[in-house]
Amino acid sequence: xxxxxxxxxxxxxxxxxxxxxxxxxxAAWGRxxxxxxxxxxxxxxxxxxxxxxxALKAADGSLGAVLDVVGSxxxxxxxxxALTAGQALRLFTxxxxxxxxxxxxxxxxATRRGERVTVNEAVAAGRHIRRAGQxxxxxxxxxxxxxxxxxxxxxxxxxxxxxxxxxxxAPRVAILxxxxxxxxxGEPIPPGGIVSSNSHALAALVRAGGxxxxxxxxxxxxxxxxxxxxxxxxxxxxxxTTGGASVGEHDLIQEALGGRGLVVDFWKIAMRPxxxxxxxxxxxxxxxxxxxxPVSSLITGILFLLxxxxxxxxxxxxxxxxxxxxxxxxxxxxxxxxxxLRARASMSDDGTPVVTAFGRQDSAMLRMLAESDALILxxxxxxxxxxxxxxxxxxxxxxxx
Amino acid sequence: xxxxxxxxxxxxxxxxxxxxxxxxxxAAWGRxxxxxxxxxxxxxxxxxxxxxxxALKAADGSLGAVLDVVGSxxxxxxxxxALTAGQALRLFTxxxxxxxxxxxxxxxxATRRGERVTVNEAVAAGRHIRRAGQxxxxxxxxxxxxxxxxxxxxxxxxxxxxxxxxxxxAPRVAILxxxxxxxxxGEPIPPGGIVSSNSHALAALVRAGGxxxxxxxxxxxxxxxxxxxxxxxxxxxxxxTTGGASVGEHDLIQEALGGRGLVVDFWKIAMRPxxxxxxxxxxxxxxxxxxxxPVSSLITGILFLLxxxxxxxxxxxxxxxxxxxxxxxxxxxxxxxxxxLRARASMSDDGTPVVTAFGRQDSAMLRMLAESDALILxxxxxxxxxxxxxxxxxxxxxxxx
Numbered sequence: 001x002x003x004x005x006x007x008x009x010x011x012x013x014x015x016x017x018x019x020x021x022x023x024x025x026x027a028a029w030g031r032x033x034x035x036x037x038x039x040x041x042x043x044x045x046x047x048x049x050x051x052x053x054x055a056l057k058a059a060d061g062s063l064g065a066v067l068d069v070v071g072s073x074x075x076x077x078x079x080x081x082a083l084t085a086g087q088a089l090r091l092f093t094x095x096x097x098x099x100x101x102x103x104x105x106x107x108x109x110a111t112r113r114g115e116r117v118t119v120n121e122a123v124a125a126g127r128h129i130r131r132a133g134q135x136x137x138x139x140x141x142x143x144x145x146x147x148x149x150x151x152x153x154x155x156x157x158x159x160x161x162x163x164x165x166x167x168x169x170a171p172r173v174a175i176l177x178x179x180x181x182x183x184x185x186g187e188p189i190p191p192g193g194i195v196s197s198n199s200h201a202l203a204a205l206v207r208a209g210g211x212x213x214x215x216x217x218x219x220x221x222x223x224x225x226x227x228x229x230x231x232x233x234x235x236x237x238x239x240x241t242t243g244g245a246s247v248g249e250h251d252l253i254q255e256a257l258g259g260r261g262l263v264v265d266f267w268k269i270a271m272r273p274x275x276x277x278x279x280x281x282x283x284x285x286x287x288x289x290x291x292x293x294p295v296s297s298l299i300t301g302i303l304f305l306l307x308x309x310x311x312x313x314x315x316x317x318x319x320x321x322x323x324x325x326x327x328x329x330x331x332x333x334x335x336x337x338x339x340x341l342r343a344r345a346s347m348s349d350d351g352t353p354v355v356t357a358f359g360r361q362d363s364a365m366l367r368m369l370a371e372s373d374a375l376i377l378x379x380x381x382x383x384x385x386x387x388x389x390x391x392x393x394x395x396x397x398x399x400x401x
Numbered sequence: 402x403x404x405x406x407x408x409x410x411x412x413x414x415x416x417x418x419x420x421x422x423x424x425x426x427x428a429a430w431g432r433x434x435x436x437x438x439x440x441x442x443x444x445x446x447x448x449x450x451x452x453x454x455x456a457l458k459a460a461d462g463s464l465g466a467v468l469d470v471v472g473s474x475x476x477x478x479x480x481x482x483a484l485t486a487g488q489a490l491r492l493f494t495x496x497x498x499x500x501x502x503x504x505x506x507x508x509x510x511a512t513r514r515g516e517r518v519t520v521n522e523a524v525a526a527g528r529h530i531r532r533a534g535q536x537x538x539x540x541x542x543x544x545x546x547x548x549x550x551x552x553x554x555x556x557x558x559x560x561x562x563x564x565x566x567x568x569x570x571a572p573r574v575a576i577l578x579x580x581x582x583x584x585x586x587g588e589p590i591p592p593g594g595i596v597s598s599n600s601h602a603l604a605a606l607v608r609a610g611g612x613x614x615x616x617x618x619x620x621x622x623x624x625x626x627x628x629x630x631x632x633x634x635x636x637x638x639x640x641x642t643t644g645g646a647s648v649g650e651h652d653l654i655q656e657a658l659g660g661r662g663l664v665v666d667f668w669k670i671a672m673r674p675x676x677x678x679x680x681x682x683x684x685x686x687x688x689x690x691x692x693x694x695p696v697s698s699l700i701t702g703i704l705f706l707l708x709x710x711x712x713x714x715x716x717x718x719x720x721x722x723x724x725x726x727x728x729x730x731x732x733x734x735x736x737x738x739x740x741x742l743r744a745r746a747s748m749s750d751d752g753t754p755v756v757t758a759f760g761r762q763d764s765a766m767l768r769m770l771a772e773s774d775a776l777i778l779x780x781x782x783x784x785x786x787x788x789x790x791x792x793x794x795x796x797x798x799x800x801x802x
Contacts, residue, residue: 076582181477351725
């Protein structure tokens with residue numbers, strides 16, 4: 001059995017980002033940029049006023065001075081002339097500062113009477129002027145490649161005058177659930193059967209990770225059925241199976257896909273829940289075989305599939321986001337398998353998150369997993385940890401997982 | 402001027418959640434449930450084995466005992482008989498435990514020869530059996546109403562046998578940018594003009610918040626144009642404007658919409674950036690008038706629009722998610738306006754996040770906002786804070802903002 005980190009490293013090493021496609025700016029949120037986005041213009045394009053007021057020469061802006069107002073230049077309506085001594089131009093936040101001016105008299109420091117304005121507070125040269133290019137200059141990289149685009153990035157790309165964005169295609173993830181005993185929700189349940197939840201949970205996880213899920217029909221527990229279903233994954237970026245991965249008599253994934261050219265890299269990880277996990281390649285398509293148990297399936301999905309989606313999307317290879325929290329209750333020492341304890345999180349008075357593991361960690365309890373806020377990461381052979389110890393966690397709630 | 406908290410309270414108090422709609426389970430991720438989801442079955446439906454092995458009577462499971470294997474019951478293929486003394490049934494993880502059996506002999510503790518099996522490790526009554534209803538019982542609430550559905554919730558709803566889910570309709574947010582000087586990306590830019598970024602950034606923020614953005618055509622800086630554009634918001638759940646909200650001569654929102662029945666609740670908040678912010682109601686449609694400055698527009702969007710989206714979506718009224726971090730550098734005392742400092746975040750050796758504000762906080766610097774990881778929240782009159790102080794922050798990166 002290999003470690004969680006080694007398993008993730010080997011899974012991610014076998015993946016390459018999807019190719020680029022062009023999407024309209026309005027569809028680019030949450031996608032990963034495939035090329036650096038460079039500014040197509042300079043912002044601001046010229047010196048602009050940061051406030052409402054009057055443009056003037058600093059030499060004319062001493063206390064009590066009276067100036068001729070020669071015009072008005074709202075934002076978007078620049079004044080084309082050049083100010084001369086004794087002149088002022090009315091302007092507003094964002095207005096171009098006219099030639100000949102180097103200072104701004106604030107509206108609240110001015111008294112306007114007809115076409116003349118009086119200075120009630122001496123101006124400082126250059127103050128309240130935003131310089132051309134203060135935000136960015138033409139050619140600057142606004143957003144680097146390989147970043148998931150936020151709302152702020154979308155605003156910045158718009159400001160840089162891009163109606164289209166080059167992004168990585170959303171990874172296509174084929175999901176194959178196997179088992180004679182499982183039925184889709186709302187369909188007749190066979191005797192002794194249960195309702196399939198893995199495909200739906202994993203499809204939602206794929207969506208949370210920015211991918212597109214293709215849910216294949218459920219395969220029966222026989223070699224032909226699994227092999228035929230897996231053919232549906234040919235055009236996908238990764239095939240994820242659930243169930244059929246352990247060593248029992250009814251674990252058929254390896255046998256069924258062996259006939260389709262499956263090359264297995266490893267199939268056991270020193271972790272709990274989720275020991276049986278196949279990694280390999282089915283022709284050109286990477287294969288990740290997750291356990292059939294719903295809790296194990298979701299947790300291994302978070303630990304391995306989510307990072308795989310990131311790499312396929314063009315993001316750097318990395319574990320799921322880890323943060324730290326204080327233990328709300330003692331933990332016993334761990335054995336040789338990395339553990340992932342389902343836990344509630346709260347906030348302490350000093351602002352540090354606090355996590356408390358559920359007392360029972362049975363991998364068949366899906367409801368408890370759904371009610372968890374975080375997974376506490378317990379490395380192999382971790383010693384007993386008293387309440388108050390800082391421990392690494394993966395937050396589940398904030399990621400939509 | 403009112404405080405940020407009072408402003409948010411007044412904005413949220415004027416909102417009601419959207420009505421419910423039915424969506425297929427596969428489209429329910431990220432939506433907010435409109436009714437409690439109750440289990441339609443009991444899980445597991447009967448006592449099941451937690452391991453691969455043999456079912457037997459505890460009295461027959463002493464070390465060295467030899468039992469008759471009367472059959473095999475893979476998951477999904479229950480055995481209909483009842484075990485009698487001296488009998489064992491082959492079963493697997495998830496198999497129903499047959500009548501007459503109360504114990505599981507693990508596969509690794511058994512030696513099988515033909516139709517007989519030898520006990521190599523005495524069994525404990527009830528061990529490795531998952532009881533009927535251990536996960537949930539028919540009628541249990543699996544997911545309460547008013548929760549944004551995670552991948553785990555989707556799995557649990559599937560397991561509870563629901564092909565459809567009742568969720569709140571995604572809030573429709575009309576976005577109206579005003580200004581003679583702004584052009585859409587890729588379109589001709591008027592002299593003295595700039596490219597519109599607010600609508601696009603806010604539309605992405607609406608998407609990040611689970612809403613549907615309707616971006617109205619840009620309105621020119623005149624009363625008729627703004628009033629006509631705002632008519633496009635009639636079927637929406639909220640109208641968001643950007644620009645035109647301050648007190649300059651070219652601030653026309655109040656004048657333009659006054660003729661359409663605008664009732665203003667307040668229009669100034671003691672905060673930076675973003676002081677000019679209108680809240681009111683245009684007929685039946687709540688109105689949120691954000692500043693025209695791109696940085697102010699996005700930050701007020703995060704502070705007010707995002708919580709508004711949450712309430713419209715059926716979630717509880719709350720500020721954006723606040724966490725805590727240690728200051729990486731000193732901060733000066735704050736004045737009477739709440740401040741929202743753009744900051745970089747990193748992780749300290751002890752696992753506590755560290756935030757360091759950018760030295761320049763000019764509200765015209767959109768690129769710096771895009772490069773920020775967090776906003777540091779500085780209350781009015783906050784005293785100077787040395788490096789190392791724990792301060793409240795809003796993480797931007799993890800929310801897609």
